Amino acid sequence: MSFSKLRRIHVVIIGCAVIVVVGVGMYFLLITKAQKRLTDETNRYNQYAQTGTIEYVNAQKADFERALQEVAAQEAKLNAYFNAKMxxxxxxxxxxxxxxxxxxxxxxxxxxxxxxxxxxxxxxxxxxxxxxxxxxxxxxxxxxxxxxxxxxxxxxxxxxxxxxxxxxxxxxxxxxxxxxxxxxxxxxxxxxxxxxxxxxxxxxxxxxxxxxxxxxxxxxxxxxxxxxxxxxxxxxxxxxxxxxxxxxxxxxxxxxxxxxx
Missing domain, CATH: 3.30.70.60 (Ribosomal protein S6/Translation elongation factor EF1B)
Structure with a gap:
């Protein structure tokens, strides 16, 4: 068995480890993005609730609830990773x-x-x-x-x-x-x-x-x-x-x- 085979496999392993490190950062970025979206949707919802029609209010409420779910999903992934590795x-x-x-x-x-x-x-x-x-x-x-x-x-x-x-x-x-x-x-x-x-x-x-x-x-x-x-x-x-x-x-x-x- 050749050393080149070990190196190829090892590169894959190293790559996976690097991806995991980057992945933690990506979780942070995704959560930040999701939280920003939640803030934007909250502001729009409040605006429509005061000045918009019932159709706009309901549509904005649905977007707001989806943003809440996105934040919760990303935080759950990050917490699971932290509990396993940190x-x-x-x-x-x-x-x-x-x-x-x-x-x-x-x-x-x-x-x-x-x-x-x-x-x-x-x-x-x-x-x-x-x-x-x-x-x-x-x-x-x-x-x-x-x-x-x-x-x-x-x-x-x-x-x-x-x-x-x-x-x-x-x-x-x-x-x-x-x-x-x-x-x-x-x-x-x-x-x-x-x-x-x-x-x-x-x-x-x-x-x-x-x-x-x-x-x-x-x-x-x-x-x-x-x-x-x-x-x-x-x-x-x-x-x-x-x-x-x-x-x-x-x-x-x-x-x-x-x-x-």
Missing amino acids: PYLDFRDRKQGMIALWQEQSLNLGPLIINWIANSGVRFESANSIRIPAPPANPNELSSDPLAPITIPLGRIRVTGSFNQILAHLAKWNSCKRLVMIDNPSLSGTSPNLTCEYDATVYIFPRYPAGPVVEMAGASTSAGTMGVPGMPGGGMPPTGGGGSAVGPPAQAPTPPPSGQR
């Missing part, structure tokens, strides 16, 4: 959103990815080298653009197995509980002991975009997390190179209550 991140309160992001990157994401790969039908050779980077220290660095995802590089993944096992493993990424895009694949060895390496990146779309900026206690807001309740001061716990070591998962400190400073 952690719940609400950045309307930037400080609380940062605590949730810290917990995702420091406690949840690493074990989730490691366990998923370990149960995907291949031998996971690089589990001990995966490091989840620390989230931003300053909540004011969070983007208020709902179409801008948080990107979390997982580094270089290395798995071994037969040709068919590796192909199945790559395809299974679409069933992971996080949205992961894989890129830059390489293949070496001979089946059934092939080694496949690739880069992996997690994409997270917040459920709600960032709200107003917050005042930060202390003079420094970039090197540490001073002033953010529940976050460890001075950034993430030391792990020998920054970020969170997750293979095997390290014991991270438990965030104190949100009101504690």
